[in-house]
Amino acid sequence: LIYGFMEPVTLLVLAFGLSFDSFAVSISSGLMLPRISFIKACIIAFSLAFFQAMMPMIGWLAGLTIRNQLAHLDHWIAFSLLALLGLKMIYESLKPEEHRSNFNPLKPAVLITMSLATSIDALIVGVSFAFLETPDTPLWMAILLPVLIIGSVTYIISMLGILFGKKAGDKLGKRMEMLGGLILIGIGVKILAEHLWL
DSSP states (O other), rough: OOOOOOOOOHHHHHHHHHHHHHHHHHHHHHHTTTTTHHHHHHHHHHHHHHHHHHHHHHHHHHHHHHHHGGGHHHHHHHHHHHHHHHHHHHHHHSOOOOOTTTTTTTSSSHHHHHHTTTTHHHHHHHHHHHHBBTOOOHHIIIHHHHHHHHHHHHHHHHHHHHHTOOOOOSSSHHHHHHHHHHHHHHHHHHHHHHHTTT
């Protein structure tokens, strides 16, 4: 991470880290709907990707309003947010799998609820974007590019998750959620190291 904007590779890694909770949910969707059509799978993946893409923008806008008051702590805030999110994902991955016999991801209420639930992390990451931005950072680099990449990666990962759910079972989803948590913590450490020592 370079101060003011995110390197494309780092941004891609972040997007993958954020998408692993959507991946886990997609696997569950594939398990519950083994005969799901391609169009219906696209609907689930689009909903997950849309919320995952919009939440960073909302968080970024919220972060801009408080950035000036906390500018001297920006790298610590970004590190803390990402580390806490990573630990939360790891903790969730260690919980016993809940019984989901009545889980139907195609019901609008269920689809919106799981899309919101899996995108809260992205909302908080959006706040960190505001603290990492500099005055000369162009808008497309500050938030538009991250939104595009996060949404696209989540869509692809969600489609793969539905496919895997039909074949591989839900244990893979939990492992991916743990990996996503480790990735977020790693990015947080990278931000802190580059601001303090590089």
